[in-house]
Amino acid sequence: MEDRLFSRIAGLFDVEAFAELRVMIAGCGSGGGQVASQLVMSGVRDFILIDNDVLEPENVIRHVCGIRYLGQKKTEALSDVLKDRNPQAQIRLCNENLLSWDRLEAEIQQSDVVVLATDNEPSRYRVNEVCVKNQVPFVVGRVFTRGIGGEVFAYRPGQGGCLACLEQVLERTQFRDGVREIDLMSEEEREEMYGLDVEEIKDSPGLTVDIGFITAFHTRFVLEALASAAPERPKFLTPIKENYLVWGNRAVHPFEKNFQLQRISVHAQDGCLICGVDNEN
Numbered sequence: 125m126e127d128r129l130f131s132r133i134a135g136l137f138d139v140e141a142f143a144e145l146r147v148m149i150a151g152c153g154s155g156g157g158q159v160a161s162q163l164v165m166s167g168v169r170d171f172i173l174i175d176n177d178v179l180e181p182e183n184v185i186r187h188v189c190g191i192r193y194l195g196q197k198k199t200e201a202l203s204d205v206l207k208d209r210n211p212q213a214q215i216r217l218c219n220e221n222l223l224s225w226d227r228l229e230a231e232i233q234q235s236d237v238v239v240l241a242t243d244n245e246p247s248r249y250r251v252n253e254v255c256v257k258n259q260v261p262f263v264v265g266r267v268f269t270r271g272i273g274g275e276v277f278a279y280r281p282g283q284g285g286c287l288a289c290l291e292q293v294l295e296r297t298q299f300r301d302g303v304r305e306i307d308l309m310s311e312e313e314r315e316e317m318y319g320l321d322v323e324e325i326k327d328s329p330g331l332t333v334d335i336g337f338i339t340a341f342h343t344r345f346v347l348e349a350l351a352s353a354a355p356e357r358p359k360f361l362t363p364i365k366e367n368y369l370v371w372g373n374r375a376v377h378p379f380e381k382n383f384q385l386q387r388i389s390v391h392a393q394d395g396c397l398i399c400g401v402d403n404e405n
């Protein structure tokens with residue numbers, strides 16, 4: 125049975141190409157879980173899962189793990205789901221808080237790519253800093269409030285900027301307008317702009333299909349990083365030039381239509397405190 129599991133994609137590329145590459149899943153929620161699930165079905169076998177949360181009833185409609193996993197650690201539940209797709213997967217579980225985990229740097233050094241799928245800025249910035257310091261690629265995905273769209277950014281060591289560079293770029297463009305600020309806006313501003321009250325914003329992160337578009341892009345960018353790290357680049361995976369993508373699910377400000385796509389190349393920014401030249405040596 126096991127030698128037939130990947131027969132339907134074996135003609136596309138050598139799935140063995142990814143067998144030796146280790147992927148860290150930093151955050152095993154709805155985003156990280158979906159990306160991990162798509163990766164294991166693409167031949168990735170070596171995972172390290174990091175999360176200290178438990179699967180709650182409200183997670184079930186958007187998570188790859190269903191009701192049977194309620195009350196379990198998300199790492200354990202996700203591991204079970206991944207092994208259900210490929211029993212040969214080697215999965216290590218770390219029930220840790222990314223912000224305080226003292227082994228984070230050591231584990232990142234042992235990873236070929238990091239899937240960054242946490243739900244808060246401090247953990248994203250910690251991973252950005254450690255990955256830049258150790259020149260380990262990562263891909264971060266984020267769904268905008270109410271699932272109106274989302275973004276995927278890939279840090280590629282030596283090519284393009286880091287997450288802090290992205291912030292600098294976004295501050296100078298219209299792409300940021302109305303997308304990120306919604307979390308920071310005052311209640312009055314939100315109501316004026318979107319006609320929503322706080323509860324609607326906080327507890328309405330979008331449908332699983334809204335997240336699905338973002339996790340599909342997220343996965344594809346991770347496969348790009350793996351293809352670049354593989355001994356031989358699979359021809360099936362043609363290179364992705366840009367390192368940042370903004371996707372609009374709906375015609376809601378700042379998007380003008382359904383399925384609006386913006387591709388952007390974020391270059392390393394002069395004076396970036398994280399990846400700037402002065403910090404490289």
Ligand SMILES: [Zn+2]
Pocket residue numbers: 285286287288289290392393396397398399400
């Ligand atoms: Zn930077």
